[in-house]
Amino acid sequence: MSSEVERRFSTALEANGASLPRHVAIIMDGNGRWAKKRRLPRVAGHRKGVEAARQVVRAAGDLGLEVLTLYAFSSENWRRPAEEISDLMGLLRRFIIDDIDELAEAGVQLRVIGDYQAFQADVVRLIDDAIARTEGNSKTTLVIALNYGSQNELARGARLLAEQVQRGELSPDAITAEALSQTLYTADLPPVDLLIRTSGERRLSNFLLWQTAYAELLFVDTLWPDFGREELAAALADFGRRERRFGGL
Ligand code: IPE
Ligand code: IPE
Ligand code: MG
Numbered sequence: 001m002s003s004e005v006e007r008r009f010s011t012a013l014e015a016n017g018a019s020l021p022r023h024v025a026i027i028m029d030g031n032g033r034w035a036k037k038r039r040l041p042r043v044a045g046h047r048k049g050v051e052a053a054r055q056v057v058r059a060a061g062d063l064g065l066e067v068l069t070l071y072a073f074s075s076e077n078w079r080r081p082a083e084e085i086s087d088l089m090g091l092l093r094r095f096i097i098d099d100i101d102e103l104a105e106a107g108v109q110l111r112v113i114g115d116y117q118a119f120q121a122d123v124v125r126l127i128d129d130a131i132a133r134t135e136g137n138s139k140t141t142l143v144i145a146l147n148y149g150s151q152n153e154l155a156r157g158a159r160l161l162a163e164q165v166q167r168g169e170l171s172p173d174a175i176t177a178e179a180l181s182q183t184l185y186t187a188d189l190p191p192v193d194l195l196i197r198t199s200g201e202r203r204l205s206n207f208l209l210w211q212t213a214y215a216e217l218l219f220v221d222t223l224w225p226d227f228g229r230e231e232l233a234a235a236l237a238d239f240g241r242r243e244r245r246f247g248g249l
Helices: 003-019 031-037 042-063 082-105 121-134 150-166 177-181 229-240
Strands: 023-027 067-074 108-113 140-148 194-197 216-219
Touching: 003 229, 023 229, 031 042, 042 067, 042 082, 042 140, 042 229, 067 082, 082 108, 082 121, 108 121, 140 150, 150 177, 194 229, 216 229
Parallel strands: 023 067, 023 194, 067 140, 108 140, 194 216
Antiparallel strands: none
8 A cells, every 4th residue: 555545544534533424334336347447357346346345344444433334245136147146156255264364353343234144055154154253343343235135124124023013012103213223134233324335326226225314425436446445535534524414403
């Protein structure tokens, strides 16, 4: 890392001061276009994307962010060709195997949101072991969204509440926003303060629709493989300049 990058990283941090977001969520988009621009196969973009994620996780730890959520595989990504899905699963395996020691030692608690049980058994086992191994950590929470879709998450929550009502354990009047929040994968996490999407697309693609109710949204043109420490610091500096009102004055 160049000292210039490091200097700008520190400056952005200092400028930000007290208004650091607690929870940053990122839609890591643009791996395929990054590869295409270089006439490389899409998997090369995904490989570089994993490296970008690694840098951003490290930077989040250095910054003292409480929660970083990364959208790695959506419930709609099954629509991609089998070969690409298999490449993505291979990269996920490698990421967990290669990075779990560093994450564990850095005090990162790994969590997963989404129906990752639908993945191949060996991947599920790797994920479960990694979660168990970092359970006691509390410095930074790294949440990876795998086979995640917000609409499925909300439907699942509604189903859980309906079952409680059916068993006579819950009155329909008790179905409040707070009660529904408690059914979500993110129940014990703070709401998203800052949502970043890379690659110039300006949509949410079924990501954390409930949890971003009052998030600041930041869309950047940088393709995900080119996103790193400096871009994260710039995003936090941008967040620091926003005025949040939460419906008040
Ligand atoms: C994001 O990059 C990674 C995943 C969705 C897994 P894309 O693969 O969506 O890249 P583009 O949008 O085709 O450039
Ligand atoms: C969103 O990106 C999902 C992830 C980054 C994992 P996509 O590339 O799948 O989103 P769309 O299809 O362009 O909306
Ligand atoms: Mg995309």
